[in-house]
Amino acid sequence: MTRGFNRVRPLEGGFDAWVNAGHEVAGEETLVTVRRRER
């Protein structure tokens, strides 16, 4: 799929696949996890 000159690709498995692969996540859930670890 392309739009103009940009190639647009969907991420296989979406956000769940990114999380399940153990990759870094930004956002509130991460902050909560980090705070819990700090305690």
Next chain:
Amino acid sequence: MNTLLHRLLRHGISLVFANVFLEQIGAPIPALPTLIVAGALAARGRLQLLALLGAALLASVLADTVWFVVGRWKGHKVLRLLCRISLSPDSCVRQTESLYERRGALSLLFAKFIPGYSTVAPPLAGTMGTSLPSFLLWDGLGSLLWIGAGVTVGWLFRNTVVRALDYLETLGFWALVLLAAGLALVIVVKYLQRRRLLRLLELARITVYELRDLIARGDAPTIVDVRTQSRFQLGHIPGALRMTLEELDEKLADLPREKEVVLYCT
């Protein structure tokens, strides 16, 4: 009166019930042509209008309630399964969730008129915690609108529909063969379209490992999160921009054209 019409009239209400139920439960058998024919027959006084509307409504709400209960029981798993069968899983889950978040149970009122959403809306209502009375109310009204639309078209074009039935009757046994072949053609075309779409989507995808490697070597693409705002706030891929697909063209106009864009959903 001809034989085909006789059979249709004898089993008319049961046929409508079975067809609507099968379509709403997920079988690729369109019910709209049946509703149009039934509407034409009702206009000629050969089928009872109230019985027709009642049977179609019961079949539709019954099938939808089955999906509602499955959605409540299995959660997002059933939604993904349905989306995998009907459309691209990414766009399907994103669009349906977003539509349901915006309109709530009210979206059930027009769900049957939106391709793809019709099958997904009832289990989504179950997944999103809609109460059973609210589901039954809005799904019932939505079903009635959809059934009413089909029956009204048949009612208005009753002469044309009955002429078509008469013509089929002249074909005798071959009329049934023609109808079966037409139905088989619809199913095959739907299946091939779906398979081609899924293959195209699979070819065009990027894996999480490819994306991680691109980021690691400093060649990160523009990452776009097309989920809802609440899900984005809970967690997202670092550096991702949150926008709807509709906003994509507008917001990406300022970015270098040679840069790749990676979209992700749930």
